[in-house]
Amino acid sequence: MNTRDLEYFEALTKIKNFSQVAAEFGVTQPTITMALKRLETHFGIQLIDRDQSHARITVTPAGEKLAGHVQVITAELTAAEAELARARSGKIRFGLPPIIGNYYFPTLAPALMQAGLIDQLQTVEDGSQNLLADLRGGHLDGALLGSTGPLNAPALKVQPLRRVPFTLVVSPDHPLAIKKQLSFAELAAEPFVTLAEGFVHTKAFEWFTHNAGIQPSVVYRTQDVALLKHMVQAKVGVALLAQIAVQPADHLVTIPLTDPGQPTFDIALVTSRTLQHTPATDQLAQLLLEEGEQ
Incomplete structure (x- = not known):
């Protein structure tokens, strides 16, 4: 045969x-x-x-x-x-969702550069769900993926790195900016700007709205995190974002949510169980795990 x-x-x-x-x-x-x-x-x-x-x-x-x-x-x-x-090319094809690629991965870059791994990485940017499909299809060596809670991917090797909360994001002069914390149910009348389908944030937003029993108006959806934050700054709406996605330079206010049992934004190193191991892939995995523990 x-x-x-x-x-x-x-x-x-x-x-x-x-x-x-x-x-x-x-x-x-x-x-x-x-x-x-x-x-x-x-x-x-x-x-x-x-x-x-x-x-x-x-x-x-x-x-x-x-x-x-x-x-x-x-x-x-x-x-x-x-x-x-x-394996023949010597490149490590590595997936990065936009939020992790823009706001978490840069904190790892100095260590990767010092280890001589930056030049060996061929990065692919896409939503976590699409990157997960690429991993299963053998199109990636690995990825840093986000999920709402621990990632369940039986056919892949999942190594948790970091867990951060989701937070409400508003402009500094928004009436809610003075709040120390909020329940999601208090946001029923607020217009939201959200990330498009395919982002982990979509699932988190669905959890919060379902748990709170509300259906707030979504006035704008985008795949561009920077654009979403600009829309919040312009008071087009408020947003739900993982805490790591908001930097001091954004000049935005983050407000903790008090809903019990709420999902978290979990970051994990995900690789194929059949990955062709090389010194470079093993070194990359070890470095990412060590940095994730800090």
């Missing part, structure tokens, strides 16, 4: 036409037919039911089961090829 036969079979179960599958791969139709025959001989069962009179095919129950396994096999092979290609 070879992997190409499996690729032909997977395409055949989706397209259900021998000639179209052959055209897609740039081979002859007998090539697809022989590949299927080899698989059926290997497994000793019919995988495709051919209706010659109507030129149609049907995937048998056995074929459906094999197709499910083939999807997993091909995904794993793709991930392995990507990981090995990065």
